[in-house]
Amino acid sequence: MGDGSPNEGATSVAVVSSTLMRNGAPWICAEQLSQRAALFSAMIVGMRMPFTSIVPLIVPEPAAPWRRALPITLVAALLAAGCGPAGDPTDPAAEVRGDDKLQELLIRHDSRDPAYRLTGGAVEVGTTVVLQVRTGSDDAVTVALSIAAPFGGSATKSPAIRVARGVPCAEVNESDRGASGELTALLAPDPVLDPANELTDALCDVWRASIDVGGEPTAIGYHFEIADGSAAVKLSDDNINDQGLGSISPANVGGDWAIVVSPKGFTASPLLSGSVVYQIFPDRFANANPLNDGGAQPRYKGVASIIPWNTIPATPPKGEDFYGGDLDGIRLRLPHLVSIGVNTIYLNPVFDANSNHRYDGNDFLQVDERLGGNAALQRLLTAAQSLNIAVILDGVFNHVSSDSPIFDRYGRWPTVGACESVDSPYREWFIWTKSAGAKGPCAGASGPNTAGYVAWANYDTLPVLNKNNDAVRALILGDASGAPDATLLASPAGDAGVARWWLQQGVAGWRLDVMPDGSFPEGFWQEFRIALKAASPNAPIIGELWNRRDALRLLRGDAADATMNYRFRDAVLAYLGGKPEAGATDSTNRSAVLFIRRLMGIAEDYPTAVTLANLTLLDSHDTSRSLWELTPGNGRDGKEIAENLTVGKARQLLAATMQYLLPGSPTVYYGDEVGVSGATDPDDRRTFPILPTDPRTARLDGSGSGGRTPTPLPAARAADLSMLSWYQTLAAIRAAHPHVRGACVDWLAVGASGATSRTLLFSRRASGVVGEIARLSAAGSWTVGDLLVAVNAGGGAERLTFNLGAGVNLREVARSSGAAGGGDPTTGVDVPARTAIIWEVVP
Template sequence: MKIEALCHIPKSNYGYAYKEKELHIRFRTAKNDIDKVEIIYGFKYQWENNKKNEMKKILSDEYFDYYQFNIVEEDSRIGYYFKLTKGEKFIYYTEAGIVDKFNDELAYCYYFQYPYINPIDVHKVPSWISETVFYQIFVERFFNGDVKNSPENLSNWDDMPKPHSFFGGDLRGIIEKLDYLKELGVNGIYLTPIFKSPSNHKYDTVNYYEIDPFFGDESTLKELVERSHELGIKIVLDAVFNHCSNQFPPFLDVMEKGKESRYFDWFFINDDLVKTDPPNYKMFGSVGCMPKLNTSNAEVKYYLLSAIRYWTENFRIDGWRLDVSDEIDHHFWREFRVCVKEMDTEVIVIGENWHNAYPWLMGDQFDSVMNYPVTKLCLDYFARRLINAKQFEYSLSSLLIRYSDQVNEAMLNLLDSHDTERFLYTCGERKEYLKLAAAFLFSYKGMPCTYYGTEIGMTGCYDPGCRKGFEWNEEKWDKELLDYYKKLITLRKEEKALKYGNISFLSTDSVFIMKRTFKNETIMILINTTDKEAGYCLKEADKKSVTELLNGSSWNMAEQSTICIPELTAYYLKLV
């Protein structure tokens, strides 16, 4: 046995409370090294009644196998250890180390323990996450619904955007296009920032308590939320707390008065007076017009959290996406979560973290993050074709084991956004690559999110090219792609296995194969990204018939168990 590969860490992604009476326990071994992993567990104060169960291998990556067992008990004061078998040899993995024999009479000295599931410690995510299909709107580029509030010197809607150009998109424009979104099938909208700001993107806030006048006013936002809720659509807003605009009144006061300003400690300034060339204060990136806020300052916290209370309570906002969330102190985010969840536990909190976000996803800060690691994998597999199906599977497994099950269920999965090239652009305009990626996105665990216009074939390079005005001339739409997206969204909302199912992988080098299982329902997702036909033999012995959900064909398993997948094709096979 390769004992150096063995790993279990209690109170982590390897051992956590999924519900108030349910623990999920994971164990890692070297790949293909162990024949059987068992968990011995019991109530700590009646250890003589302990139980032994075999753990299920749930995922494998390039180097490791991962096992899981879910403990459901009325009393959560649990002790446990592991038995590993390879051939005729076995060892025990305990908190005290690896041993050949385990003395149960002294178990309390050596087993791992989960002392108690305190309900307040359980990472509870909103109940609606698995039902929701999101759509991201860059507000200034979606639709101009009220020309009276437009900026001067507007660019023509069809022009290519420049960094500082304005096109007039607003909240009224979204209201007028809600029927389009309802017909598309989405039931969640994530809006880029809408608060007062001098820029087109609004990520440099001047007033956290005012809707940008070019976008509308409070009555417009209230109407948007109410109309959306009537259609069953949730609204998530973007909160920018890492930094503000250099036109933010407290920063202007500091620029005028220096250290004498009451707001001096709201920022990070390296001298008694503010200097701008070069800036002598901390900022977002190297952007001098976006000074960084000191979120550990009590007054700053009160100001920002009060703004969150104002918009959430008065406008029934369904969630917040948090910009540059990994550069803000954890203490602030813990207070932020308490603030939000005290108002409504069903409000979702989504961070913008591009890398491993586990420290923010332990139940005391965010519900989930924008899943950019999956975005990058999709680009490498579907668009750039740098990795094969098996490598794609291994990388997904590594990401899934990184977080708890409830976090994976709540992740915001996306192919592109306002901060990336459009996916179709990276594909070299190969629509079939985008379709394969979308087929994966809508069948994967988590909340799928479509960036405005991707569904009609919009393309564009990195900012500002990815922020072009939505193409409302239907003659220029890719209707076949749009219909495909509608089909995927419909299936995602209708099929319980796609919404709630457990996930496993069976890929070959040429065919990506993902299995989603919920109760007695199974859907196999088969994706062939190669330029050649590929085959796969279904081995679901308990299933009798197969229906391909994307094209509606069906057949009997006894007559045909080997599936031929044409080049650049995705299948959703429902096994009954």
Template structure:
């Protein structure tokens, strides 16, 4: 490193301490080294503090050390209230002014020298004493699209079918939309008949899979099968069941160690709702029919009543005016508000649909109401990017600073996994993407991320890993009939085995999208929402999932342990997890090789040493450390999950590269 003219690595505690996000009023030390520093005339840190603006902090050489003025440092208080700090370095030298900032990928870590103002490193400052309930942070989540999971009624009866809907004759039928050929709008919503009784009946299956959290796509009354067009926030959709059925589900799930997360859709309602009532299916005076409606202030009309603000231009989903007093009271504040009501009925948390379209004050108030009602409830947000620096509608959002979301859906994790396992990114590039999140997110938030690889909004993960053709060039029937050819299917499954092992041993909450564990395929909506193939599951894949979830649940190190990259290469990634409680703990090494034909051999110095052998939880084989050094050979397309006991009084904090 000292051979570089300038050097700063934000992941190395010597150069930035403490690592990553920091609580308010925390002192931060930044150091800059390199061959230019001993003869530098002046060096400084250019800070930009959110809410305060620019500040130049003078640096000074570290005296009386072996660095011999080759390393300069600056200390400062990051921020006294939550926000972001950005920084880079300016060095004045006889050869001129040099700038040193973040790398061109803007992912943190090793920087690069520039002749002009460079990209800045990010420093996240959050509220002190952030807390996410352990039941969530240490759990495994399963996402259910209720209409397509299981019908628990006798003889597959479909209860309370909707007017002008389309009902499939067989559970196994492929879903297809009945659309207007001119406008593309849905003419008839299709239903398979899954319901809450079906989820109750399958709770033992979910327990056998190691699940402790159930995230349900919307279950409130609505016209569609996805139910993101809410018709009545305080009524379970009759096709799914009743309020009593929901309470029974919560009670029986809790008895088996599972909790329920509900989907909250508050940025818009359905046009076919008791609040808007465009279709006239409710007895209430809806906003569409009268400006005297109590719900009229909930919406934004442009040319009453036909033109109104709606979600992404879809006219059956009129947008709400979230900060309007009566709407906010109905959803959040009232004693029987939507948020409070369903928590009292047994829900343990909410997932906020399209969090980007909800104002920060709305999210803060919603969280406060949740914590007042149930301090151990959890609030998750749908955010598709790095949630610490997300800008939506011209505003930098404050999701993870301590008084809004407990967690976010980790779509960046999904993207990184897909790019690595389909060989678009190397192990080193993938590690940089994951380290960027680790650096930017408060630790509680990072360990609470909803680490999904499949969802109702994306093509099935097996279809992606099998590198199916681009569906944009395919017709409707062609997409319905498409299945991965045998060779591609085998490749997809082998990749999925490795990905699942990575997901179950990585910090955060692993999420299984219903049916992924059974080997389901499918392009985007509606084919990613096929019915669960009961009786036709891929048993080998299902057994692998059960093995991986058992490993996750059986060892605290995988939900609580520090995380540190160990080795990366073109085709491999290896990392360590370390967790201690009292004078005992566990050390884990997870190493995988994605290459189909070539083995990988690496030797790395371990961050912690143990005299006990490391046992592979998959094969049972053992590896002995040579002092502090670990040598591993990974066969093609294999993963090793090595574990050894530790005898120590404490684990080191802030494990980084």
């Protein structure tokens, strides 16, 4: 450590045995040192380990002389690996306090600190995770580890063993990782988050337990229960920082820390990993062919209508207002997507349906004719593939339309739908309510209008498919015994099933709508993965997973490859000053330190492969637009005031910077790159504005059909070409620095105001260690092409200083606002308000 030179780590390992013996403390496992040297060196040199966010606490046995002689991370690693001084330094018969009181400020566990948890983050099957917890010296009578496997399930308890007694609690402050001063602001104890570190004279005990994660993919929850007679507390994840430092609560309150267990050698889709994704709501992106718009058509009991381009979507949403966007329009705008670095397109549903969102599908194998039909999708796939752009479809396999041929609630189809008759061949494809004297819109055993059905989220237009039914499973997953029912499907899928049949047509993979819905039986998505990966090993599987518990269950390596990472959205918008969605644990205007901890907590929850593939989105069709949230003011009028919009757009550039330059798959919701705003559904589904670069042969807004003309756009809603230019700059930087698609990010410093700073500095190094996601580190070598990124989310300029070491030269590559120049972190730089600056290491 110290100056971070490699020789220092090697020397520390080499002298361990002699140092311990010299201080009269022989170690039981000293003979194993040579086998562990590589691990210890990796931990020592620059603290280059995953998920480290707070200075490790040394947990030695008593023997003050050697405690000072060894690097604290080495001592922590030795103890956690089962090494310790010969004999029992803690007398089991020693008297504990037994006073029915606990010194709660001294109790501590930190899942990202290797002194408390080895191995950190997600682990592979067969791993033993060593856990330690700190209490006041001779304070706790019992410490129990509570394990819930799977996460959220019933728990079992096992006692922890006291392995150290009388350790100075404040030893944490003696780390030499910040000796040169660069990391002082990040590593300094926070009196609010970490009040125990304010206690400099207290003594502590250390307790140890372990978890054998087993041989199957799973997610495990754990917490500690600590007692001294009638005094009992629960030490658990604080549910604010997402893992990391825990908090004390009454014994029956608090959430668990999580350990995700993945298969050995698990990898997510390389096609998706680090890709730039572009999400498109097809009806609103571009209208290349007004002739397929369709005009007024029946929709359930209403009428669908065609709305002029640029008109604000109807509120409340009924899904009846169509704007005429189509797949040929997307094809014609592919050069625009290339300009912002897009490698993958994710399309909201495209199959035949009755609404503009198309989550109420009629036929899984027929593309809606209003989008151009199957032929238009094939044209788009061919054009995209020529530009090395993959196309992912939205798989809505949970429910269909109540107006579909197989359900036919309104009797509009020649088939005998499930709602029409108990003898329908599709009757068992759905889930029926079975109460005495039931009434409902469908035929039942007692005649017409005597049966109800299960509908997704109680929307009666969306009857839920029965995924326990063999025919439904065959429809989706395939069945070697025969083709899916031809009366439902416009094109037979053979024994491939819908999911694999579309892969055969050139689709790259699937985003799975409402993936965690309880109607999917246990094992369904594991079967889906096996079937899909057998057909195309690189096919991406993206889950719609809003709830952390669902993500832990389905992102462990045997179901989805990635999720739509709304946790990233919440963290970024809160840090930049936006208002997260209701229910998020973030508050607005978070400090840089809290933002860093939040991102590290997200990474800690997932295998590295998942983190790289996760869609780092800022918004989607299900949320308000990021620009809307980042712009001050109330309502549309307030947010379109020029002064407010200027602030919002400056913040949007910072959000895009973190999207493109942090680990994951940056996911741009159509129009974000040109300043499209909007409140939540349906306002988040506005039409894409016309660009000067659009093909001259098509206006892409439906002009020229029946005299229809687009509604003029006010200046506040016109395409922002300067914002587009910044996205294009980020895309060029990302393309020129391929290591940005990798996992490792170094959080280097925060601004001069320390714990309250809104300014941060991180690096993306070509020499990052494989498998690492996030660390706090000043050490390590610099390579030409490495990037440093400063972001100031605050409303005023802030000083930022960081010592890269001798002989490291930086060149400013880009900044989101203002003129270039004004120094760099090596000599100190004043980062302007709401500005991002990017430097590159040069010869």
